[in-house]
Amino acid sequence: RKEVEQDPGPFNVPEGATVAFNCTYSNSASQSFFWYRQDCRKEPKLLMSVYSSGNEDGRFTAQLNRASQYISLLIRDSKLSDSATYLCAVPRNSGNTPLVFGKGTRLSVIA
Amino acid sequence: EAGVTQSPTHLIKTRGQQVTLRCSPISGHTSVYWYQQALGLGLQFLLWYDEGEERNRGNFPPRFSGRQFPNYSSELNVNALELEDSALYLCASSFKDRPNYGYTFGSGTRLTVV
Numbered sequence: 001r002k003e004v005e006q007d008p009g010p011f012n013v014p015e016g017a018t019v020a021f022n023c024t025y026s027n028s029a030s031q032s033f034f035w036y037r038q039d040c041r042k043e044p045k046l047l048m049s050v051y052s053s054g055n056e057d058g059r060f061t062a063q064l065n066r067a068s069q070y071i072s073l074l075i076r077d078s079k080l081s082d083s084a085t086y087l088c089a090v091p092r093n094s095g096n097t098p099l100v101f102g103k104g105t106r107l108s109v110i111a
Numbered sequence: 112e113a114g115v116t117q118s119p120t121h122l123i124k125t126r127g128q129q130v131t132l133r134c135s136p137i138s139g140h141t142s143v144y145w146y147q148q149a150l151g152l153g154l155q156f157l158l159w160y161d162e163g164e165e166r167n168r169g170n171f172p173p174r175f176s177g178r179q180f181p182n183y184s185s186e187l188n189v190n191a192l193e194l195e196d197s198a199l200y201l202c203a204s205s206f207k208d209r210p211n212y213g214y215t216f217g218s219g220t221r222l223t224v225v
Contacts, residue, residue: 032211043201043216044154051211087154089213098144098167099214103153 001026004090006102014110017078021105023088024070033071034089035062038104044087048073078109113138115217117202123223124192132187132220136204142166143185144205144214145177149198157200160185161207189222197224 005024013019025033032051036044048055050071054063061074071090075082085104091097116135124130136143145157156169160179174190183204189196199221203214 032213034213036213041199043218046213046215049211049213092156092167098156098159098169100156101146101154 003027003092003100004088004102006088006105008103008105010106010108012108012110013078015078015080017109018074018076019078019107020072020074021086021088021107022070022072023090023102024068025088025090026069027090027093028066028069029093030090032091033062033064034099035060035071035073036087036089036101038085038087040085044101047086075107078107080109080111083107083109115202115204115215117200117217117220119220120218121221121223123225126192126194126224128192129188129190130192130222132189132200132202132222133184134187134202134204134217135184136202137215139206140204140215141183141207142205143179143183144203145185145187146201146203147171147198148201148219149195154201158187192224194224197222 035047037047038044048062050062050064059076063072085106087104088102089099118133142161146154148154159167163179177187179185199219201219203216205214
């Protein structure tokens with residue numbers, strides 16, 4: 001299994017839809033997980049951290065399944081401005097070690 | 112609060128030349144990370160510096176090197192540039208002992224090797 005793996009998409013969804021992305025990881029010792037958003041030709045920006053079973057911030061919910069070694073990101077009531085690439089990141093080992101990033105999942109929200 | 116700053120923003124170099132990229136972390140952050148994002152390859156980890164020391168290195172050849180200064184700013188040096196070094200080079204910073212906080216990225220340096 002790759003260190004971090006994501007479905008590249010693209011996911012094309014209408015405004016108002018609910019969309020979910022999954023990310024699988026190989027290192028079972030990882031304690032914290034991250035979702036980043038990257039707009040075209042821009043730097044990644046931290047969207048959410050996950051270090052227990054899950055985290056919710058407005059329309060965004062991140063969940064962690066340690067048994068199956070995946071994290072998910074759910075976006076409800078999609079907006080045009082949600083169009084971006086979503087990257088998941090997992091520490092290579094436990095603790096403060098470099099983050100390994102997935103290649104990202106591209107989302108296009110269509111009017 | 113100033114974010115992570117990188118310079119230059121864009122650079123064009125010829126194959127075989129050398130380049131130095133610079134990064135200033137967020138005030139209070141002691142860890143600096145360098146990533147390469149080439150087209151279609153995602154973010155690839157290059158180097159991690161903390162408190163002036165190289166802590167970890169990604170799977171890149173030795174012509175990729177760097178250093179961290181006492182003020183925690185950092186340089187990435189790439190020698191003998193190759194065409195495939197063309198990419199967006201991203202610097203990120205974080206607190207050393209707060210792994211749950213994630214990284215903050217700079218806006219990157221876009222390097223084109225011709």
